[in-house]
Amino acid sequence: MRMPTVFIDGDQGTTGLQIHERLRGRTDFERVTLAASERKDPRRRAQAINECDIAILCLPDAAAREAVGFIRNPDVRVIDASSAHRTQPEWVYGFPEMGEGQAQRIARARRVTNPGCYPTGAIALLRPLIEAGLIPHDFPAAIHAVSGYSGGGRAAVDEYESPDGACAAPFKVYGLALEHKHTPEIQLHSGLAHRPFFVPAYGAYRQGIVLTVPLELRLLAPGVSGERLHACLDRHYAGARYVEVMPLADARETAHLDPQALNGTNDLRLAVFANAERGQVLLSAVFDNLGKGASGAAVQNLGLMLAA
Template identity: 45%
Template sequence: MKPKIYIDGREGTTGLQIYERLGGRDDLELLLIDEDKRKDTEERRRFLNAADIVFLCLPDAAARDAVSLIENETTRVIDASTAHRTEPDWDYGFAELSKAHRAAIAASKRVANPGCHASGFISSVYPLVAREVVPADFAFTCSSLTGYSGGGKKMIAEYEDENRDPRHASERIYGLNLQHKHLPEMEYVCGLTQPPVFVPVVGDFYKGMATTVMLPSVDARRVQEALEAHYEGQRLVTVAPFGGDEPVIYANALAGKDSLRLIVCGHARQAIVTALFDNLGKGASGAAVQNMNIMLGLDEATGLTV
């Protein structure tokens, strides 16, 4: 019998991207709610409880409400919202962080899908803290450049409006209160004692992301060796040769891919690590589908573009 899959919030950017990755697969049964009933609580309850795996592509409060509607012990949940990423009863859905993370996802009933900016930061920092290249109380700084699809339908419409603000042609720095919603998971998942100073930036391109962590007084070669050892054998997270695949980094270079590539640059006294990926791929929907594949015991890259 094929696993039954339901996407709650399929009309949003993340939900649509998940649907695109699953729509052509013949090893799954997609449960599709009638359009005029997608906000009907009782109809949603029926679909949520009929599914083997549910994707929640909803605002935080709505995601919590959706979980409360699940009344059986069999429905498994992958939540793409921020709501449960620091909850100890939920497993964090980044399988490449450790064997323990992968095993937890495979057995989990409740998986919190990582945030896009957080994926870039955590993929770089978690191995360095775990391998004691940098201490947990290190004063991390990070800048993350994303395509405008990361802002969802509202920002997409804003950037694609023919009468848009002409300033959108340049990069826009935001989150200036230094309290971005991904900071708690960055700190929590990496086991840090203080949040990083984090600056997000949106650019005039649809999708793609380059998240750069700055590491003063750290040997870049040691960083390279630690990341290569940590991600050895992984298919969806890889490490570029020292200094990168070319002497520059384009934030949209992996647009359309569901993989992530780490690039280490620097010298004996300073290092930077850039996580290069698609904010809608390994930063959102691709990661969610990867987690589903692991939970179902399938090849993790099934339906994904590496």
């Protein structure tokens, strides 16, 4: 039986290098690579893409669209780690735990679009609760997230890790024009009727995300509580290998959230913090923006597609 081949286009970027590292030692496929002198040659890239079984695109959006345009071989399957196709209906959204049957859809798909880092946490929290009717579709959702600076790509990494990196700001809130490219993706795949209010930030650490969604119980249906919200998430992710829901008892004893707690893994930890007296709940997600938020998710999706 022929060994399947996998080509990573853009394998020297942050996500591509992490995927290489996560695939180290795997023997269930053959890895196709280009020489350094050929990595930006459109002809050689097109040839490699059309000759492989699965192409993983770790490219800026425009370059990812270009790479997809190279494809002439109908048997080539694609995992796109860029944001170029995340709201396109003909692409399968690569979040296996998002809903029933999603892992199977990914396994069979020709075109899979990897979720963005921030959307991974936001959708993981919101979609099950919206589908269950505990949060209304037209809820005015507000989302705040702090990522390690690697989320800003090579330019941000160079800024913080250069000899002058000590001068970089310890904390940056950005996206102040309220046009962050992840917002439509969050709205679509979480099931929100209206655009959420999304406030992203970078901290002076390399990787890891804490994402939070505040809820006022008075804006939800009568009887919705922190316990019911937690129970819904717990049911939805029961048995999920890479997603855990913190027990309510543990949440009550938690004084802070560390964005780096799950670095180096493909894990996603969700929690519900409730203050019944104040009528407020805080939903949270902690994960590695280079793991479940990027390379880890791509490798997870690759595993599903190879096993199909």
